[in-house]
Amino acid sequence: MRRSDGPAFHNATIAWQQGVSGQGATIAIIDSGIDIDSPEFAERILPESADVAGSRTINGIDDHGTNVALVAAAALNNEGVVGMAYDARLLVLRADEPGSCTGGGANDADLDGCQFLDSDIARGIDVAIAANARVINLSLGGGTPTAQLSNAIARATQAGIVVVVAAGNDGDTSDPALDPDNPDPFAIAALQRGNGAVIIVGSVDDKGEFSDFSNRAGSYATGFLSARGERICCAYENGEIQVTQEGGQSFVTLFSGTSFATPQVAGAVALLAQAFPNLTGQEIVEILLDTARDAGATGTDAVYGRGILDLAGAFSPQGTTRLPGGSADSPSALALTDDIAIASAPMGDAMRGASLQSIVLDKYDRAYTYDLGAQTRRASPETLMANATRAGLRNVTVGGPGIGIAFSLDQRGQLEGETPLTPLRLSRAESDAARVLAARVALRISPKTQLGFAFAEGPDGIAVQLQGQDRPAFLLSSGAAGKLGFAHRDGQSVALRQQTGDLGITLTASRGEALTWAVRQAQGIVGNQREGYGFTRFGIAGDRQFGPLGLTLGTEWLREERTMLGAYLHKSLATRGADSVFVDGSASLDLGDGWRAGGEGRFGSTRAVTGDRIAGGSRFASVAYSVDLSKRGVWQDTDRLGLRISSPLRVISGGLNFDLPVSYDYATESAVYELRRVSLAPDGRELMGELSWFGQAFDGMLAASLFYRSEPDHIRNAPDDGGLLVRWSRGF
Incomplete structure (x- = not known):
């Protein structure tokens, strides 16, 4: 856990303490494959996983897809790192063109050798729809997608799936053809076709400072969320954290990029989907964006977008809370700070310590355990004289x-x-x-x-x-x-x-x-x-x-x-x-x-x-x-x-x-x-x-x-x- 960059930073432990680990939720990762022998994913890779760009296994040459999966869902097994949704199922959809990847892949820059065709990504999205995935992770980028891919994204979001896509890594570029002040065209198009169920993800470091390499929110700030994507631990080798020796010291390999900020958000989606199965994809996106921890300029801004992913806020009740049921004659709205009961003088201390375990619903009909007795008290006594x-x-x-x-x-x-x-x-x-x-x-x-x-x-x-x-x-x-x-x-x-x-x-x-x-x-x-x-x-x-x-x-x-x-x-x-x-x-x-x-x-x-x-x-x-x-x-x-x-x-x-x-x-x-x-x-x-x-x-x-x-x-x-x-x- 101490090596895991994301869960504590984004308050995933709040969800874990409530028994929410992503169990039952499926994260579809369309990428360069995965290390199928890694104990971090044992028995959680779905049989529907496939190579959508050829006839290979999903065991990729490049480590990029593996590292993305680690951030999203590495197991809680007392070894290595742990992912945001450590019990989530993984639908691995290998989409790199055969022969295009050269290996490595510790950083986003190493993915440049891999090629992904829009048609293969679209095919992967359709497989994810058929497999009832709750979230699709696209740690990919590039130019404006084809109509085929854009339509696939639209179909996925219409089916209730959340799509999270990397903002891009052109933040420190000097190439005049690129626009670091906005997400890359691939992400922008996904957001525009996403029916309110797409999130673009930028990167921050361990102090919450926006990463120099990350594309910024720009004109798309309302659908932009920032997450930890800089110096993420750790690269694996043969299913274990890779440790190198140099000068008598031991080192681990870290990786950086918006590709690894994106699965932080994908894991968060899986946690919300397990905890609150009634939520639509659009509602999950709205919750994550509305509850983001503010950073940069106050409110939504052109760098951080809506702010930094915060699961403590996302798991808190939103809007007006209320008791389930109720009628026009018995309004059910109940703010958590409201007095539930005030005992009168003849009741003295009767309500002190009363226990009234119940549940309340927030505006998304999410249920929360709430002790109504905590808001009971006795009346303030009359001054005798x-x-x-x-x-x-x-x-x-x-x-x-x-x-x-x-x-x-x-x-x-x-x-x-x-x-x-x-x-x-x-x-x-x-x-x-x-x-x-x-x-x-x-x-x-x-x-x-x-x-x-x-x-x-x-x-x-x-x-x-x-x-x-x-x-x-x-x-x-x-x-x-x-x-x-x-x-x-x-x-x-x-x-x-x-x-x-x-x-x-x-x-x-x-x-x-x-x-x-x-x-x-x-x-x-x-x-x-x-x-x-x-x-x-x-x-x-x-x-x-x-x-x-x-x-x-x-x-x-x-x-x-x-x-x-x-x-x-x-x-x-x-x-x-x-x-x-x-x-x-x-x-x-x-x-x-x-x-x-x-x-x-x-x-x-x-x-x-x-x-x-x-x-x-x-x-x-x-x-x-x-x-x-x-x-x-x-x-x-x-x-x-x-x-x-x-x-x-x-x-x-x-x-x-x-x-x-x-x-x-x-x-x-x-x-x-x-x-x-x-x-x-x-x-x-x-x-x-x-x-x-x-x-x-x-x-x-x-x-x-x-x-x-x-x-x-x-x-x-x-x-x-x-x-x-x-x-x-x-x-x-």
Whole structure:
């Protein structure tokens, strides 16, 4: 391998590491024959090989054809050199005129003694067509070919064969009859008749510098590729590398010429043909030209043409990648840098390390193994104290006995990505007016019927307001009932409450948006704008008072249009949202003397709407709870001290079933699918304790909160979070 000039230089090892060696692909070499006894070609020379210029064997006198074959396909046998496509089959078509070659042939100049007739080359091309060759190597040159040969080249490319032809070795000539700034006429004619499946090949050295002897791309740069053709190792003798001794030192014979740059490209074609049998000849040529390593002037230029052959680029996905299948309703385009999934807060660390082995196709329908799980992540957590410490809001209320209206003015200047209105929290401790603020608009239609509307606030606050419940206020933690648990933006909400005897019935409905809380430039979303995906909520709850004990029991249906309990899935997974049903319960007990004990719980069951990629059985359950104890009138008539222990909504079981393509059949151009299961239950479990006090101080409202969280955001082994928050505010 260390003696092989081409495979490493052109990154053929990228293909080899994937098990691609040219096996099954046939390289037709129309040249001066081959050394049939060389172990480098053992058992890979096809029986269709023939002398197309006479009745001889294919065992040539000249070494030129042998050296071309070595560069293209010398065996990987731990001896000598190795070719680009070391397992490819060789169709050797000897086309030198009988008696014209004199032997040798280490360099292109030594081929000058051999003569090749256009009719014999054309005959060789037709044999290659009949033998289903994938590439024809023409390390030949000269004047403009006859119509017979040009037509043969056209037939070959129409049959799906790629033709690679040497640019010529007139680069350093002083002969005014020759044009070193363009390929020789033979190559130009082949390109012009090649139906987009011909590549002209020039030579570079081991540093990527263009060889002095090589014809340049000139006016034919768009079909010109450069490859290693200078000082190529090594000439063979009796099937082994030829070593000469001189002055006590050992030497090997190297050869140079565009003839030996050309089989580098022929071998590359064979590798692509094996790896991706669906490719047409034109597509293989397009890939090799488009993925060439830029050299010389930026872009396509008149020396290197499209650049230097680079198999690392050629074997990489091209164009827009996508999952196989898909429909108009489920677009399959999937950039490899796109987020596949973003877990919501209730899922915590569930998607960390998820494995979703699949395949994607590029624009040529080439299949690539891709772990979708590598592009999954959890949502960026909300800053715990962000809402509690925001300043610059002015709350304004108006109202009377039968109606209350509230709104807030944002005097801070709107931040990009933020709603201009901030939801107002319900808090009995913040005075009776606070309940009106939370309801935004509260109407008493009749003595037993109440109606509430809100903008930028969820339905749970309005419902509690209409029910007249007394809930303790906390700066950071919240109760469990009615809480979605994931980042969202509330839109419009409405609540209707009807009192029937001792039982109150409350109906709620609202619209909002689930937020992914992510900057996803790979999706074309730039800036800090948080994506919003719509959802609708409908709920019904009953409440009743039994002396000092108040009970509420309700259920809510959540319909998400694109998300699943707030989690984002890439559109190529054909997610159609999810349906969740929640059961909420709360209880409060008045213990007397200002003491109150309470608790809330929420249980949810979510079912993902099945689609092309989301299979049946994609269900998961979630739970949240909170318990609290509070005392009113501790040091002041209206102050309040409270203790709450809570755990926010967390998925406790279940997950998603993905029906993913895992392999690809090029014969039928169809994918094989298997189910992949991803659990959405996190390993971590957040528990939070908060001790808070609200009261009057310095002609304003003073609030203090001491809090502690273990495994915050349901992330196992995450550092514990704790602190003290003090907030003072004054109305005007």
